[in-house]
Each structure stands twice: as structure tokens, then as C-alpha cells.
Amino acid sequence: MRLVTYLSPRGPRSGVLRTSEVEPPQIIDLNKFDSELPSSVKDLLTLGDASWRKIELAEKQGELVAGEQVQLLPPIVDPQKVICVGLNYADHAAETGAKVGDEPVIFCKFPTTLRGHEEPIELPSASTQVDYEAELVVVIGRQARNVSPETAWQHVAGYCCGHDVSARDWQKGKPGRQWLLGKSFDSFAPLGPCLVTSDEIPDPGNLSIELRLNGQTMQQSNTNQLIFPIDYLVSYLSQVCTLLPGDLIYTGTPPGVGMARKPPVFLQPGDTVEVAIEKVGVLRNPVSG
16 A cells, blocks of 8 residues: 555645555545544554555545645654664765674654655755755554564554755764754655555565656665665664654665765755655655755
């Protein structure tokens, strides 16, 4: 299934896509189809198996939301945590010359960084070196605390395309290297266009991933290059904090980032950026000044 959050006159609403296409999206409003289904995708995840059966029925029998200009929001609009992994692709680590440690580099973004499909990435006046990073995002579906890698998959609801936008002059150039702030300007975590449930992607460790800037491929790799795979990351993080339904894990970016190019390439007003991941979809965002 492909779950979405769309903007209705009543505010954000949970929906399911009837097809894999999002242009224009064929959305069934889940709460309208069945009043027992919540209007929040995050709340849907907490219901477990009972909700999936109702969603499958809605996907087949529900009435489509009227109108072709439906605005998609991030599939999860209110995560408690947005957790990110640095230097998690072997080919990207080689590109930057970074030494990979025995454990992952973890940082966070603020939830105010989230934006949906076709919503703009807003370049801040405080930065002149805003970079792009295509990422596969894991969405937690069940509470996880001290889980093993073997059972970690039971806690994954599905996957989204994600974009870890980064102000390199803050991340690298500020005193103490401001990773959190450099990654947390408003709009710096586009997410979407939908949440593809894990049953549709049995092997997330073997997906092609790329980023296109104004139609030109800038990043291209495969999730088989992940140094720390998804099951390890879920288990590792659950040793520190309780992962809750709707929490997001941005799993790292492949090579080709702007700061590693000669000369460097940074985002400019008027650009269009697309993150394309096999079986997950294409997340597109314009860039505004």
C-alpha cells in the first residue's frame, strides 16, 4: 500500500493511493471511508494489523477525493523524532575521504524541516552553501526498545523518499561544526511522496537511488552500499531511545553531493530537485530563494 497525507479544507488527512502514480494522485480519504480509521497516518500505524485490512478495503472500494490539484504533505507530518545517519554509503565515504568507524554517525533534524512533494526548499539568507542529499527513509511502525537486528524488521512500517538538505557552511564551518543547525533550517527535510508499506519492498537493501538536479543525475547508487543496514540501525538506535510509530530514520546519502564536486555545486533559486528510489517513487521539490 501507498499511504499519503493530503491537505483538505479540514486540514491534513490520511489517505491511500489507488495506484502508484502521484500525478495526479488518486487518493481515498481513509477516515471518510471508515470513521474508525484515524485522519493521521501516524495514528494509523499505532492500530496494527486491524487497520491494514480496513485500508486494503478502502483502496479497492473507497471514493476518490475530488480534484486533480490535491496537495500532498509529508506522509508523516508530526514525527516525534527525525533521526539521520551520516556517512552510511561506502561509495560516498570514499568520495569524501572520510574514515568509517565501527558505529554509525547519528544526528537529528527538527520536525519543522519536513516538507511534502512539490513543496519548496527555502534557501536561508544565513547560508550560501546549501547542498542536496538523496536518502531512503525508514518509517517506524511499532514501538521498539532494545530490539535485536533479527526482530528489527517487525518494527518497520515502510519507506519514503527523503532529502537531507544541508547548509555546509554551518555544518562544516561553524565553531564545533553545527551539524544539528546546519541540517535543521526550515524545509531541509522533504519527505514523500508517499509511505510505501514494507510488504511491497521485501529487500530494501537492494534499491537503486539517485538525485536529479534540473534533470541532470548528480547522485546514483544502490542501497546495497549501506555500511550500516536498516536492521542494524533500528536495533542500534533502540538501545538508546524508544522508537515510536511515525519516527523517521534518514539512512544516509550516496556519492555525488555538491560539496565534493570540483567546482562545488550548491542549490540555487529556481532549481528543481528530484529524489528517485526504486519501488518507492520520485520526490520532487522546487528551490526558492
